[in-house]
Amino acid sequence: MIVTGVCRQDFSKIVLSSKTELLLSPNPAGDEQTINITTKEVGKFVLSVYSVQGIKLKSFEFEKTGTKLKQITQILELNDLRTGIYQYILKTPSEVITKEVVVVR
Numbered sequence: 001m002i003v004t005g006v007c008r009q010d011f012s013k014i015v016l017s018s019k020t021e022l023l024l025s026p027n028p029a030g031d032e033q034t035i036n037i038t039t040k041e042v043g044k045f046v047l048s049v050y051s052v053q054g055i056k057l058k059s060f061e062f063e064k065t066g067t068k069l070k071q072i073t074q075i076l077e078l079n080d081l082r083t084g085i086y087q088y089i090l091k092t093p094s095e096v097i098t099k100e101v102v103v104v105r
Contacts, residue, residue: 020045020092028102031079035088037072039064043093049076049101050087057081078103 020039027033035047042064049058064070083105090097 019095020090020097022047022088022090022097022099024088024099024101028104029078030104031077033076033078033101035072035074035076037074037090038069039072039092040067040069041093042067045072045093046091047074048089048091049081050089052085052087057086 020037020041023036023038025034025036037045037047039045044061044063046059046061048056050056058076060074062072064072081103083103086101086103088099088101090099
């Protein structure tokens, strides 16, 4: 096999777009939980909490403008949730992020 014309490309200048990050603490949670969303994405974001049966229990949304990295912190009250497993679903302009949380009483 003969290889000719090998292409050498400098990939150091390629910048990958930053995805949105969703961090939940503590997990397992008690009466409240801190939600940290870090993103460069622009647009509408919706975070919803679902039971394992698929029932939406809580939801909040926000709009982000500008392309600078931004961290959104929200304290979510969990007093009205029973002990169990819940799904947090964050819908961003480009993806859906799902995390599981355990609530312990």
